[in-house]
Amino acid sequence: MHIHLITPIITKGLRTLDDVSQLMSDELSITQSLIETGPASIECEFDEAMSVPGIVVEAIKAERAGCDAIIIDCMGDPGMKVAREMVSTPVLGPAETSMHVAAMLGHRFSVVTVLDAVVPMLENLATVYGVGGKLASVRSIGIPVLEIEAAPERVSDELIKASLEAVEQDGAHAIVLGCTGFLGCADAISAALNAKGYDLPVIDPIPATVCMAAGIVRAGLTHSKRTYAPPRSKELAGYPAITEELQGDRT
Amino acid sequence: MHIHLITPIITKGLRTLDDVSQLMSDELSITQSLIETGPASIECEFDEAMSVPGIVVEAIKAERAGCDAIIIDCMGDPGMKVAREMVSTPVLGPAETSMHVAAMLGHRFSVVTVLDAVVPMLENLATVYGVGGKLASVRSIGIPVLEIEAAPERVSDELIKASLEAVEQDGAHAIVLGCTGFLGCADAISAALNAKGYDLPVIDPIPATVCMAAGIVRAGLTHSKRTYAPPRSKELAGYPAITEELQGDRT
Amino acid sequence: MHIHLITPIITKGLRTLDDVSQLMSDELSITQSLIETGPASIECEFDEAMSVPGIVVEAIKAERAGCDAIIIDCMGDPGMKVAREMVSTPVLGPAETSMHVAAMLGHRFSVVTVLDAVVPMLENLATVYGVGGKLASVRSIGIPVLEIEAAPERVSDELIKASLEAVEQDGAHAIVLGCTGFLGCADAISAALNAKGYDLPVIDPIPATVCMAAGIVRAGLTHSKRTYAPPRSKELAGYPAITEELQGDRT
Amino acid sequence: MHIHLITPIITKGLRTLDDVSQLMSDELSITQSLIETGPASIECEFDEAMSVPGIVVEAIKAERAGCDAIIIDCMGDPGMKVAREMVSTPVLGPAETSMHVAAMLGHRFSVVTVLDAVVPMLENLATVYGVGGKLASVRSIGIPVLEIEAAPERVSDELIKASLEAVEQDGAHAIVLGCTGFLGCADAISAALNAKGYDLPVIDPIPATVCMAAGIVRAGLTHSKRTYAPPRSKELAGYPAITEELQGDRT
């Protein structure tokens, strides 16, 4: 099986295949691409919107290359619905996937994320995904995406603090990491929560979404084309890369 | 007062200032612009996403030109949240505005729109806008946006039929036209409903939104910058028109 | 345009046209009346109920006098639904209007009001108006309506304190003043919130409702007569002023 | 135990103690009064509002006369919240009580009522009472209150028809009669539903509310004075009967 990860930013080096190498096996290969047009990181509605055209290009390319599932590597799930219209290959977003997994595993879940600015976005996603009633809270640690890499200890400490508050004050029974840039932080949070007597799942969105995507593929499922019908053909100005892919698609 | 209407498509001639001339007065001037990059019409998530970068450009330009409010001329409210991050001038979407006005005026409302493909989008908007409990139904007439102009009678007949079904089968107490391309159709629907004994508001989104935007401006209000904080400054690739506007913005 | 404000209490001098003079213009005249039967102030379900018959009289009179919209000057929206049954002229309540405006402008809103006793009423209104999911909290300052005028500084201080708590503890992204007697307090609250770095709308219900009512009128809309059908004619004992107005209405 | 029934209309003879005689016993006496000011019947928000001042008078009188519980004999529960502020004796409304009993006994319930005009009112009551999620539908039979007595067979036939539709089309698992004027109709509906193979509760609101009120009294409970605090003392104009009762109350 082949899963393609679209990291919807233009900043090189933040995400590498090393991050997910432990998930690869004889049965599962993973590839990854950045986008060519878009923002350096995603922390607001504007950043998200700027990432979508680039995601469309990568999604069409990935499907044409024969991948079995596509994952958008950002907890805002930018372009997920759009990409589902453009391809038949399953497209998964880590926010949608992690929230549903968290809802399955515990009574209520909290999301711990980067900045206050994305709290309304994550709450709205939970609502639209139909699991708003399972969301205990969204907490943020006040560290921008591009500063995560340089301050791993502070990030870890703040995530532990926010997770503990989510458990003790908000009634969280599961934690979802609210930025895919937190990849690898789950174990430290679990350990810290366990040390306080709290035994609950801490969901690292990208590994979890890769595993669930593999499940969706093995089950022979994909998104509903009644919800995500292919766009009607029409004129489009200003997106040469997309136009080129769409023409490729039709020939 | 000066209100600017961004029609988020590239098709010329569909929307002209003639459509809203009856709203203009000594006190209210209205201007309008198309977008330079984007789709010919908006009927799905892809079309919406493609319209957003162009909307950002027009919104920044409109604010710099000193307008008092900006309205996005599409019932998907594409780019509304993004534009609110980019400018301080009030930005209104006709879906959000019409749904809240309908919720104020009647017990429940239905939306009658163009195609099945946009039904989930409109239902999701109602949910995120917080008025999902007031939505009786979304019905569609099966006519694409670009065919509305050529078939005014069929459009009117189908809208009347869908509105009657919304009233009689879904319990609608108010009707919201679900495409800004239906501008001018409300009177015929009202007359047809009245002839059947149903006296209820039929909301034409663009006129209604222009009037409510004027109200927001007179009340000295704008969107919350706690919800729509200005994006953090960062690198952006592939959007020269936006980059140029943002630089203009900072100089 | 002519908007009539019904102040649904019998206490003279609390509300004068001076309070709304800044909203008047060549295009907008505002008149105001008290009710002749009812309570000195409105702070509970009993007070509200006692105000309704007097509101009915004033609403019928205002419509007959040719006004374009009627506003009920109390955040309990007493008699709003009743008045909508009695007249075709748009009738707006400041609670309904402000809550919908707040829901449009920000992610969640809080109401800051006079007394604990009205908290359930305001929460129930948000629920019935369909925006309960957007309500972050209702907070009260413990000052009765008739003491507001005498203690403007204490009122302002307490409103600032409650608004800050709503923002910092309850997640409010917009504030609605929860008593029309707070008219004029919004600026001080905005300034205090801004000083703490919170840039969000503070909605003063009467100015906001006057402006939105003007918008409703200009859009040619009124409340749904399917929701608010005229009452069937029947015997009524004990309300001579209403009976007289209704007879006038039918002759 | 002594339960007092306030029939909140001025029409004599519609409700007599004969209607509830089968509920009386050595242990339970029932008294009843009409109101002196108010409408001939209750079928809209206006009628309801007009009944409330009269209900207040009767409620205070009933409490002073030493009754153990007060029931408001109308499915709009007019004045229930107001009366709860005025007295400490339990005040029950048949809508609130029947809806909660129906929610306890079956998966979902429908209400069958008199006129379309009261459908929004009943839906709003279910929402405010917190059982909106258990409400399958509200259906109406198009017969005004004052015509019920003269057309018992037509009423029964229409109620049976509406109840069957509620069961077969709306998924009702229990039926609530939506007008206290339907007292005595439950058996015929039950029989008709049973003949079709549907074995489910048909709740006649007044008998059910009398029995549940007796239960509340025996359990030593009454409404929360935190929700229904006594009104603050203040001037009141135009309600001599209430003023007199309140003075009596304080002396």
Add this chain to the structure above:
Amino acid sequence: MHIHLITPIITKGLRTLDDVSQLMSDELSITQSLIETGPASIECEFDEAMSVPGIVVEAIKAERAGCDAIIIDCMGDPGMKVAREMVSTPVLGPAETSMHVAAMLGHRFSVVTVLDAVVPMLENLATVYGVGGKLASVRSIGIPVLEIEAAPERVSDELIKASLEAVEQDGAHAIVLGCTGFLGCADAISAALNAKGYDLPVIDPIPATVCMAAGIVRAGLTHSKRTYAPPRSKELAGYPAITEELQGDRT
């Protein structure tokens, strides 16, 4: 009238008829039985599930003995839905009954219970019973069921503390005792709340449910057989006591 109480545990002496003797009268006899198979106390999903087969046996026996209503003496309402399928006699659960009564009497209610482990169960019950929107909070005192009897003062102190926090921090307008083992504790809590100025109902589930069950019986009502249809006859292995009762039932 004869009400039978099934105490769904095997521990003798915890519940005796003395506990409910004040409710008995010439008109109301109460009997009680333990179950023969099941747990010593109920504090989790496993305990609940283990109690259900024993409850089925007791419910069938109680119906055959001619009782008028059956109450399951545990705030998890174990086996309530199952028993309703097996018998036509009304079966009431104290959680369902108390929560609906609390919802009727106040704006919002909190439950104060034994252990954190049952909080999700009680929240889920409120949701399924349709009153989740009226639930302010569930708080626990950290004392297991079998330790209640030995530490009455600590239990009372902790219940008072939790109730006060529910009122002051969670906005409770009514309190429901969240374990039937707390029988008799309501008065002390009421007194303590009153001493702090909070006048609100404290619902002791078993007395309240006995009184409401009597009301249901007098109203001639029982649970919906559309919701709780009798099980289809089929083979059952491993439950000799149930099989015996079912055979008795059919002969």
Add this chain to the structure above:
Amino acid sequence: MHIHLITPIITKGLRTLDDVSQLMSDELSITQSLIETGPASIECEFDEAMSVPGIVVEAIKAERAGCDAIIIDCMGDPGMKVAREMVSTPVLGPAETSMHVAAMLGHRFSVVTVLDAVVPMLENLATVYGVGGKLASVRSIGIPVLEIEAAPERVSDELIKASLEAVEQDGAHAIVLGCTGFLGCADAISAALNAKGYDLPVIDPIPATVCMAAGIVRAGLTHSKRTYAPPRSKELAGYPAITEELQGDRT
């Protein structure tokens, strides 16, 4: 990886490993067991409750045998919460899993199941699992579980009919088979829906749950022990097989 399937009935031969053989591989072995005490099939609350003690025994055995995940082979998810308390190995229910997968893949989903009797159970499950807002409808085909095997064509025809109605009348964008006995029917339904122009997922719960369980295991996740804490040790009467397993567990 080793997944164990607990088929919670006593009827032999209905479910065999042949049914899931296409899911087995070098990487995934599947075992299966029936329960020793319980019902012949599961079609109501009573049947479910009777299956739980047997499920507990099989779950403990399966965990001790070293399996990686446990699946309960019934769309009522009987004993899922109980088993999660007893073991640390992930326990998945096909209803919970399928409903969350359906919610991820389409706008709304419908469940098509065996009998009317299980409709409330499935609706309640959707509510408790937090996806009630994504449930379009539950439809039943009126065929008992034990008759499925003998009438495959009728079952298939009825499932197609119910699925079409769900799509056309209820707005389903995905279909979930509502009985694990329907295993293998998804393809025929998909084909029939496709022939009508509806391209949407039809989820066969057991294959889907096996695949998602494998994903949960690979992601290193299991259910929250904060939600599903191990039961406190206490006396238990009448369940020798469970007692034996628990003793084994502790030695």
